[in-house]
Amino acid sequence: MNSSLSLEDFIASEKASLSEAMQMIDKNTHGIVFISDEKGVLIASLTDGDVRRYLLSGGAMNCRAIEAANNAPKSALSQKEAKKIFHKRDYVVIPIVDKKGRIVDIYTGDPKEQKLFRESLNVPVVINAGGKGSRLYPLTKVLPKPLIPVGDLPILELIMKSYLYNGCADFHIIVNYKKDLIKTYFRENEAHYNIRWYDENEPLGTGGGLSLLKKEIHETFFFANCDVLLDSNYAEILKFHKEHHNVITMVCAYKNFNIPYGVVEIGKDGVIQEMKEKPLISYLTNTGIYVVEPEVLDDIQDNISIGFPDIIEYERSKGRRTAVYPVRGNDWMDMGQFPELEKMRVRLSSE
Structure with a gap:
C-alpha cells in the first residue's frame, strides 16, 4: 500500500x-x-x-x-x-x-x-485545440493553450499520451489561435504522432469546428477539449456508449462541495422547515470529454460558431439518445484556469 x-x-x-x-x-x-x-x-x-x-x-x-x-x-x-x-x-x-x-x-x-497498457480501442480521437485560452492570459499571449507545459510536456501531448495508453493512435486536431506554433512543435517532435490538422478560419466555438471533419470520420470517436486530462477506463466508457446506443455520451465527474455556512430552508411566513450545518453538496459536472457518433457531424452547420452543449441539445430535440457517463471527481484534471493548472502540475509531479 x-x-x-x-x-x-x-x-x-x-x-x-x-x-x-x-x-x-x-x-x-x-x-x-x-x-x-x-x-x-x-x-x-x-x-x-x-x-x-x-x-x-x-x-x-x-x-x-x-x-x-x-x-x-x-x-x-x-x-x-x-x-x-x-x-x-x-x-x-x-x-x-x-x-x-x-x-x-x-x-x-x-x-x-501490472499492465503497462490497457485494452487497445483503436478509436479516432478529435481534440479541439483552437481556443485562445483567455482564462490563462497573459500566459496564452506567448504560448497557445495546447502548448502550455504541465510538468515536462505540454497539455496537448499529455492528452494524446493518455489516449495512446488506451490504444487510440489516430488523432484529428482542430486548431486556430497560434496554430503554426502548435504544428511546428509536433512536426519537430521525436514521438511522431499520427495527426491530421484542421484549420479554423474563424473561431467556431467548442463544437463548430467538428464541421471540418464531415468527410473525414465515419465511425464512433472520442471528442475532447485540450485543457482536460481523464484518468479513467476509456474501454468502459466506450462500452457504455455502445451498449446504450447513444449518439453522444458526455463524461461527467462527481464533485462534492462543503458550503462553509449553516443553511436554512424556510416555508410560508418565514417558518423554519430545515436547518443544515455546513452541508455537503454533490453534483455532476461536464468534463468536456465525449464519445460521439459520426452522424452528429451531419447536423453541424458549416462555418457557424456553436458550443458542443448546444449540439447535444439539438440531438436531444430530435429524439436521439444522449447520456452521461459518471466518473470520479479525482479522475478528472482541468487546467482551464490558473488554480486548476497548478493543481494539475502538483498532482502529475507526484505520480
Missing part, C-alpha cells in the same frame, strides 16, 4: 453517505472503499462502478453508501492469499481480514505485475 495512505482511507462506516464514500474513493485513488460495521467487520465494498450503476438507476448521492454497495466482497486472510486472488482476476484492491472478519490490512497489487 502507498505509504502516504492509511488503512482508514479505505474503510467507510455503514452509516456513511454515498457522497462521503465517494470522497474517500477520491482520496485513496484506488477506485474503491470497504464498508465495515461498528466492530470493524467487513460487510460490503463500493467501487466507482457501483456508484455509477446506482446513480444511473435513479439513486441519489445523499443516500447511504451501503445501498449502492456489493454485499459479498472478496477478501483474504493473508498477504499471500490476497496476492493470489488479486492477480488471478485483476482486482483493484483486496482487503485482508482476521478470523473475525475485521479488516486489518489492504493489498493493492505488485506494480511489477
